[in-house]
Amino acid sequence: MLCYITTKMYFCKKNENMMQQILAGLWSNGLDFSEIGVASMVLFAVIDIVGNIPLIIALREKTGEIYPMRTAGASLFILVGFLFVGETILGLIGVGINEFAVAGSFVLFFMAFEMILGIEIFRDQGEGSTKVASIVPLAFPMIAGAGTMTSLISLRAEYALVNILIAIFLNILVVWIVLKLTSTFERIIGATGIAILKKVFGIILLAIAIKLFSNNVRELF
Numbered sequence: 001m002l003c004y005i006t007t008k009m010y011f012c013k014k015n016e017n018m019m020q021q022i023l024a025g026l027w028s029n030g031l032d033f034s035e036i037g038v039a040s041m042v043l044f045a046v047i048d049i050v051g052n053i054p055l056i057i058a059l060r061e062k063t064g065e066i067y068p069m070r071t072a073g074a075s076l077f078i079l080v081g082f083l084f085v086g087e088t089i090l091g092l093i094g095v096g097i098n099e100f101a102v103a104g105s106f107v108l109f110f111m112a113f114e115m116i117l118g119i120e121i122f123r124d125q126g127e128g129s130t131k132v133a134s135i136v137p138l139a140f141p142m143i144a145g146a147g148t149m150t151s152l153i154s155l156r157a158e159y160a161l162v163n164i165l166i167a168i169f170l171n172i173l174v175v176w177i178v179l180k181l182t183s184t185f186e187r188i189i190g191a192t193g194i195a196i197l198k199k200v201f202g203i204i205l206l207a208i209a210i211k212l213f214s215n216n217v218r219e220l221f
Contacts, residue, residue: 030160038208039155039167045205046111046151047143047171049178050189051198055142056182066138068179074139076172082144083152083164090153101216104154108209111147115202118195143175154212 060066090100114120155164178185189197 030162032160032163035159035163036166036170039159039164040170041204042151042155042208043148043167043171044174045115045201045208046108046147047175048115048198048201049143049171049175050185051115051194051201052142053178053182053185053189053194054191056138056179060182066179066182068176070135071139071143071179072172072176074135075143075175076168078140078144079148079152079168079172080165082149083156083161083168086149086153087156098157098216098219100150101154101157101212102220104150105209105213105216107147107150108154108205108212112202112206112209115198115205118198154216157216158212 056066090096152164152168155167
């Protein structure tokens with residue numbers, strides 16, 4: 001019995017040391033909870049998974065079934081991949097991160113106006129079969145679309161990579177939960193609640209777009 005307790009204490013201590021090493025490594029790479037919070041809020045506002053509940057319901061009725069894990073996995077792959085290679089692609093075409101951030105701020109600006117005023121500026125039309133609807137158009141372009149990718153490049157100009165990665169994972173987790181509980185959320189929040197959330201996050205997104213523009217446009221001159 002004593003041997004068992006000693007062994008258990010040893011492994012607990014070893015796991016604790018491992019966690020401390022992981023946290024120390026994250027801190028050394030720029031881990032910042034305030035940055036994670038802001039980046040998560042930006043992505044949450046742009047992805048607008050709660051506001052897209054009516055569209056998800058319509059897509060499910062049209063195709064028969066939505067696969068939350070498949071959608072979340074595909075979205076995660078697209079966003080993380082673009083986060084790492086997006087800047088390289090920009091370099092190949094001769095565009096700097098600040099220029100793209102300014103351009104991205106305009107996209108976020110108009111997306112915020114869509115959410116606040118209830119108008120449609122960006123028109124993405126796509127039809128998916130029952131088998132691929134969880135990927136197209138749900139994962140792309142509804143979740144990991146142009147607005148989200150633009151936001152990632154814009155965030156790279158402001159925040160540490162580790163904080164953006166954590167924000168992506170948190171948002172994909174939220175996406176998965178919402179997809180699993182779409183019908184339940186619809187009953188609880190209601191159409192009025194969804195409309196209010198879109199207005200609130202639209203205002204937040206507008207403020208963030210102005211901040212991104214002002215912080216990066218001065219670097220161009």
